[in-house]
Amino acid sequence: MEIVAQTVASGVLLGLILALSAAGLTLIWGVMDIVNFAHGDFLMLGMYASFFAWAVLGLDPLLALPGVVAALGLFGVVVYLGVIRPVLRGSVLAQIFATFGLGILLRGVAQFVFTADYRQIGDTMATGSFAVGPVHLGLPQTIAALGALIVSGLLFALLDRTTVGTALRATAEDRSAAELMGIDTRRMFALAWAVGAGCVGAAAGLLAIYFPIFPDVGAVFGLLAFVTVALGGFGSVGGAMLAGVLIGVVTSVAGLIFDPAYKFTVAYLLYLVVLVIRPQGLLGRA
Amino acid sequence: MSAPPLLDVSGLTARYDGAPVLHDVAIAVQPGSITAVIGANGAGKTTLLRALSGLVRPSGGSIRLEGIEISGRRAHGIVRLGVAHVPEGRHIFARLSVAENLRLGGYVLRDNASLERSRSIVFDLFPLLRERAGQRAGTLSGGEQQMLAIGRALMSRPRLLLLDEPTLGIAPLLVARLFDAIVRLPSLGTAVLLVEQNVRVALEIASTGHVLQTGRVVLQGPGQELLGSDLVRKAYLGI
Ligand SMILES: Nc1ncnc2c1ncn2[C@@H]1O[C@H](COP(=O)(O)OP(=O)(O)OP(=O)(O)O)[C@@H](O)[C@H]1O
Ligand SMILES: [Mg+2]
Numbered sequence: 220m221e222i223v224a225q226t227v228a229s230g231v232l233l234g235l236i237l238a239l240s241a242a243g244l245t246l247i248w249g250v251m252d253i254v255n256f257a258h259g260d261f262l263m264l265g266m267y268a269s270f271f272a273w274a275v276l277g278l279d280p281l282l283a284l285p286g287v288v289a290a291l292g293l294f295g296v297v298v299y300l301g302v303i304r305p306v307l308r309g310s311v312l313a314q315i316f317a318t319f320g321l322g323i324l325l326r327g328v329a330q331f332v333f334t335a336d337y338r339q340i341g342d343t344m345a346t347g348s349f350a351v352g353p354v355h356l357g358l359p360q361t362i363a364a365l366g367a368l369i370v371s372g373l374l375f376a377l378l379d380r381t382t383v384g385t386a387l388r389a390t391a392e393d394r395s396a397a398e399l400m401g402i403d404t405r406r407m408f409a410l411a412w413a414v415g416a417g418c419v420g421a422a423a424g425l426l427a428i429y430f431p432i433f434p435d436v437g438a439v440f441g442l443l444a445f446v447t448v449a450l451g452g453f454g455s456v457g458g459a460m461l462a463g464v465l466i467g468v469v470t471s472v473a474g475l476i477f478d479p480a481y482k483f484t485v486a487y488l489l490y491l492v493v494l495v496i497r498p499q500g501l502l503g504r505a
Numbered sequence: 506m507s508a509p510p511l512l513d514v515s516g517l518t519a520r521y522d523g524a525p526v527l528h529d530v531a532i533a534v535q536p537g538s539i540t541a542v543i544g545a546n547g548a549g550k551t552t553l554l555r556a557l558s559g560l561v562r563p564s565g566g567s568i569r570l571e572g573i574e575i576s577g578r579r580a581h582g583i584v585r586l587g588v589a590h591v592p593e594g595r596h597i598f599a600r601l602s603v604a605e606n607l608r609l610g611g612y613v614l615r616d617n618a619s620l621e622r623s624r625s626i627v628f629d630l631f632p633l634l635r636e637r638a639g640q641r642a643g644t645l646s647g648g649e650q651q652m653l654a655i656g657r658a659l660m661s662r663p664r665l666l667l668l669d670e671p672t673l674g675i676a677p678l679l680v681a682r683l684f685d686a687i688v689r690l691p692s693l694g695t696a697v698l699l700v701e702q703n704v705r706v707a708l709e710i711a712s713t714g715h716v717l718q719t720g721r722v723v724l725q726g727p728g729q730e731l732l733g734s735d736l737v738r739k740a741y742l743g744i
Contacts, residue, residue, distance in 0.1 A: 382608065382609075382612070385601065385605050385608060385609060386609060386612065388598070388600065388601060389598045389601060389605075389609050392598050392599065392600050392601070393596055393598060395560055395580070395592070395596070396592065396596040396597075396598065397609075398559075398560065398579070398580035398581045399558060399560070399580055399581075399584060399589070399590050399592065399596075399658075400581075400584065400609045400610060400612045400613075400657075400661075401581050401582075401584035401585055401612045401613035401661065402581055402609070402612055403579075403581045404581070
């Protein structure tokens with residue numbers, strides 16, 4: 220019983236970070252119908268940014284977090300202007316290949332520049348663990364999860380409570396009508412990339428507190444983010460949050476029941492089952 | 506000579522993928538007036554309004570708003586100059602609340618005081634929108650959605666409102682209420698360019714009417730005069 224509670228708890232902690240990164244992915248999709256296949260590689264870049272902030276500048280990953288978020292947000296805008304906008308007039312296939320190719324490029328450059336070595340940020344502010352009843356939680360994991368929860372809350376507040384957030388949602392729903400309101404929808408596209416990539420940056424900076432960093436680190440997380448987005452319902456930020464936590468728990472519990480090597484397989488299985496029963500995802504619109 | 510027109514369109518042409526839809530269209534709208542455009546399905550009425558609001562880029566001609574050329578500008582910039590467009594099919598933001606729809610209608614306004622003024626004008630015109638402020642716009646009835654679409658466009662306090670078939674598919678009772686609201690707009694400082702299927706009412710409330718056929722203005726004149734013309738009586742009123 221205790222081990223189950225322990226497993227669920229650590230699943231929730233990882234799930235919250237997964238949820239945040241998936242929220243960034245689904246936001247971009249929701250606003251402009253583009254899937255960023257380089258999503259996982261954005262995460263990888265964010266983690267390296269945290270690593271070098273620590274290794275070179277001696278900054279604790281928590282202190283570096285705002286900088287990493289800003290850097291990734293800026294990178295998102297650059298990718299939008301340099302890669303996405305030129306292919307917007309092209310076919311859907313061209314758009315897929317553009318972001319897919321970008322991901323491969325980023326990974327290749329990371330291999331070359333950062334080498335394939337595993338890196339780990341050492342002696343951070345958050346170390347040790349604490350107990351809640353029978354459950355032992357790592358402090359780094361808990362702080363990262365809390366951070367993800369806070370950033371997700373900020374994202375919700377932005378989308379739900381501000382005029383610019385309302386304009387983003389309006390652009391997502393009906394681009395022409397948004398233009399007729401005086402909303403510069405190209406700017407909204409750029410903003411969606413800034414905020415979406417910023418969310419990935421936040422997830423990356425938090426994950427980097429305790430997770431090893433290597434050029435392929437985005438592969439698993441990127442794939443999980445896609446599953447999360449589809450499970451939650453394409454374009455639904457709330458759905459991505461829910462699905463992220465769900466997948467965190469499912470993979471964690473699956474690792475306990477089966478061999479840990481199969482835990483992600485179970486997540487994909489869950490995803491397929493949900494898609495068959497409810498193709499639009501948990502909170503998606505039919 | 507009368508005062509210069511608010512909107513002065515001349516030689517306007519527009520095409521979709523090379524296929525011409527509007528040919529050499531000329532239309533003028535006087536400040537504070539209601540001007541009607543009537544025409545059969547596919548005549549190019551919607552295309553005309555989309556060209557005026559910047560959703561379609563004209564392939565030629567000129568669109569002047571109080572003498573300023575606006576042809577070729579993007580839609581979000583044209584709203585700021587005082588032209589609001591209620592598109593065919595309403596296009597309200599169904600997933601947003603009524604209040605959020607109205608807030609975005611006033612997106613170009615700079616301060617809360619102007620927003621508040623706009624809201625009170627809109628609520629005065631359509632009291633129902635005040636009651637439904639918190640409701641998801643997609644759950645309104647068709648007629649209520651049309652009120653919201655017009656109210657949303659009025660939030661920016663436009664000098665010119667482009668209305669594309671506001672009564673299409675709306676229950677008769679609500680149609681009357683919509684027309685009541687539309688005739689009040691000039692007194693609020695908003696001139697109206699109205700595209701309507703409901704030819705008789707449209708020409709009755711319009712000071713000037715234009716008949717559009719396959720992308721050309723074939724007849725224009727005072728609304729009452731058009732109502733009496735053979736062309737309108739035969740082709741659009743069926744008498
Ligand atoms: N997006 C488009 N792409 C290609 N052709 C179009 C497009 N929109 C309209 N058309 C064509 O342009 C012509 C004029 O269409 P438009 O919608 O302006 O007519 P309308 O007078 O508004 O008709 P209705 O009364 O049915 O609303 C039609 O022949 C139509 O098929
Ligand atoms: Mg039309």
